[in-house]
Amino acid sequence: MAVYEIKKLQDLLGSEIVSVSTTNLTSAGDNYASAIFSVVVTIKDGQKEKQIRAVAKMIPQNELIRKLFNSERTFRNEVAYYEKIAPCLTNFQKEHNLPDLFSSYPEFYGARTSLDPSKDTVDNDAILLIQNIKETGFCTLDRKIGFDLDQTKLILDKMAELHATAIALKTQKPQVFERDLRRFFAKFNMFEAEDDENQKLIDSIVDLLQEDEFCVRNMKTIRARLEFSSGVTKTKNHEEFQKTPFASIVHCDLWSNNIMIKIVDDRAVDVKFVDYQMYEYSSLVRDVVFFVFTSVQLPVVQTNLDGLLVFYFERFGDWLKKLGCDTSIFKFEEFLEEMGSFVKWGEFYHIMLMLKPIYTLDKDTKDVDSLKQDDFMNSGGEMAEGCKPRAYFIVKELIRRGWL
DSSP states (O other), rough: OOOOOOHHHHHHHTTTTEEEEEEOOOOTTSSSSSEEEEEEEEEEEEEEEEEEEEEEOOSSSSSHHHHHHHHHHHHHHHHHIIIHHHHHHHHHHHTOOOOOOOOOOOOOEEESSSSSOOSSSSEEEEEEEEEGGGGEEEOOOOOOOOOOOHHHHHHHHHHHHHHHHHHHHHHHHHHHHHIIIGGGGGGGGGGGHHHHHHHHHHHHHHHHTOOHHHHHHHHHHHHHHHHHHHHTTEESSGGGGGGTTTTEEEEOSGGGGGGEEEEEEEEEEEEEETTTOOOEEEHHHHHHHHHHHHHHHBBHHHHHHHHHHHHHHHHHHHHHHHHHHOTTTTTHHHHHHHHHHHHIIHHHHHHHHHHHHHOOGGGHHHHHHOOOHHHHHHOOOOOTTTTTHHHHHHHHOOOOOOOO
């Protein structure tokens, strides 16, 4: 395993450090784009000592992962979210006197791209330091099971708040949006691979569907959609997707491992999203459809899909109203139509691609520095038993709705 060293933490925190302890925070398969550590720092706070419990995110030393995830860009993306975007959204809500301000992210402690201030690149000393919210009661759930109905609604409400706040800000303060945030939504590429590697990836998805008669009958449509999407989804922040009324700041990676919930007395009471590396300015439907199909318990989404889409849309409208926005331009029928368009464009591919990391058995997962090209390009290890039923449901439901 690669060796990581956090250097000059005192410069990052701006306080005298008494002691530091660092341990690996995630298990293999929990995160594919970063090396993540738990850091407990004791600092001098006047005449007293204070303890900071943090998460340190560093770029992986695995060159394949750096290239695949465009670490140079996505690391800067995440830092910008904590430094600029989230505070801007929170301050906007504060101006509207909302009692509970935007907080679907951990507290930010500091970041750097290098120890050398003259360097313009992200190097091995780049680090993002945020609050360890596990210490405050937040947790991730079993990714192979997913969220129940009540948890799903709480998550959709938080998602609606993020989307609505960004839209309200752009509508009411376009100069602030353009001046302070627009630069973070420039086009860039990631997940680039050779044609033969893309084909292996598509084949690995198709292999999941070979035992279902309905999927086999529709395989021509499925494969064509996957092949089209694999060529276009590598480009982030498409300008044409920013013209819709539903254009907002979207996380673009809201699956179970990136959603942490706080449970009190067996009830979910709060939600925070993590891993803001791949966010875009694009249609909000992308977050909704990706989350629902990848991370909600299968029986829940099978029986409640229509109700969940209505619930999200209503909460989205409620948040817009709280922020003083006219909601008349947002129609539920157009929301569903746009969802179908984005499923066809790339979210079907995105959803199916995530089934492998979600359902790979823990014994077959690898840490980020051990991942190789073949780990992404073929079916690899044994899948948990829920994988194929979910894959079949996704295909059947999307075809039934005319979204594929």
